[in-house]
Amino acid sequence: MTRIPCVLMRGGTSRGPFFLSSDLPRDTSARDAVLIAAMGSGHPLQIDGIGGGNPLTSKVAIVGPSQQSGTDIDYLFAQVNVEKALVDTAPNCGNMLAAVGPFAIEQGLIAASDPETRMTILNLNTGKRIEATVQTPGGLVSYEGETAIAGVPGTAAPVRLAFLDAAGSKTGRLLPTGALRDAVQGIPVTHFDMAVAAVLAAAGSLGKTGRESPAELDADRDFMARLEALRLESGQLMGLGSVAEMVIPKPILLARPTAGATISARYFMPHACHTAVAITGAVCIAAACCTEGTVAHDLASLPEADAQGRRLLVIEHPSGRTPVEIEQDPGTGEIRRVSVIRTARRLFDGFVHIRDKVA
The missing domain is CATH 3.10.310.10 (Diaminopimelate Epimerase; Chain A, domain 1)
Structure with a gap:
């Protein structure tokens, strides 16, 4: 040995x-x-x-x-x-x-x-x-x-983590297809690459509420097969080629939040639903919420930014809530820094x- x-x-x-x-x-x-x-x-x-x-x-x-x-x-x-x-x-x-x-x-x-x-x-x-x-x-x-x-x-x-230049982590572009939203298999989605390459969709567009437990989602084999088919097609559109043996892009289902949160999310790894949310996924979701025209922005309850362009977003997930601080240029909207606290x-x-x- x-x-x-x-x-x-x-x-x-x-x-x-x-x-x-x-x-x-x-x-x-x-x-x-x-x-x-x-x-x-x-x-x-x-x-x-x-x-x-x-x-x-x-x-x-x-x-x-x-x-x-x-x-x-x-x-x-x-x-x-x-x-x-x-x-x-x-x-x-x-x-x-x-x-x-x-x-x-x-x-x-x-x-x-x-x-x-x-x-x-x-x-x-x-x-x-x-x-x-x-x-x-x-x-x-x-x-x-x-x-x-x-x-x-x-x-x-x-442990404080500040993502300094997270856009285009795998595709080289914040919007890999060049569009704020696309249609994949008739479903409106946003292809977004900030810390992780992901395909974002409203839970309702796939017949879900966005409040289901990971076990409920994983057990719905028809839904999981449909989600994987969407992911495979999105991988091609994002320029990643065949992603059948890759864990990106990550599918993320989004829904309107409850009081005090910014958005509700179900994050897939990709063949099982995360019991919480990946931190790169939280960074991606938060950045998409702050990008007007995305599926995430439409569903988000955004707090006001301060004079420096900072705001604290709260992402709901199956295990609770994860706060993410976004700093955007007040003039251009460019995301300068995304910070999270972990242990x-x-x-x-x-x-x-x-x-x-x-x-």
């Missing part, structure tokens, strides 16, 4: 092993084979690995010192399929991103400051930069705090054991 050092961490509402890039094979195929074996993919319970048998717990972060000037840390996210031997590195994961800063500090990749440490992370999946602020009183990472996030029990120290925790560290024939 080959032993590979790793740290299991919770980032936001996701969980998975964190590896130093130097501890994994450089060859992409060899690296993916190691990740598949480590997670135990190819079995619904991932019984022969450390995956959790769910897309939210079958994620991997690969971290190393940045090779690009102006950034501190390189971060590659890998979504490892639960039941198939597949690894997808097309999208970023904003929840796992929350644990990248603490991991980098504790692994000695970056020096900590007192009382907090700010760093710039380059997401290698999208080529986009994120500024992370980690609580480090006395120069040590603190996981204890009073911040609560929907979908995670208890409270913890806040993270180190769960255990040690070695994952891989059969020699794999490694």
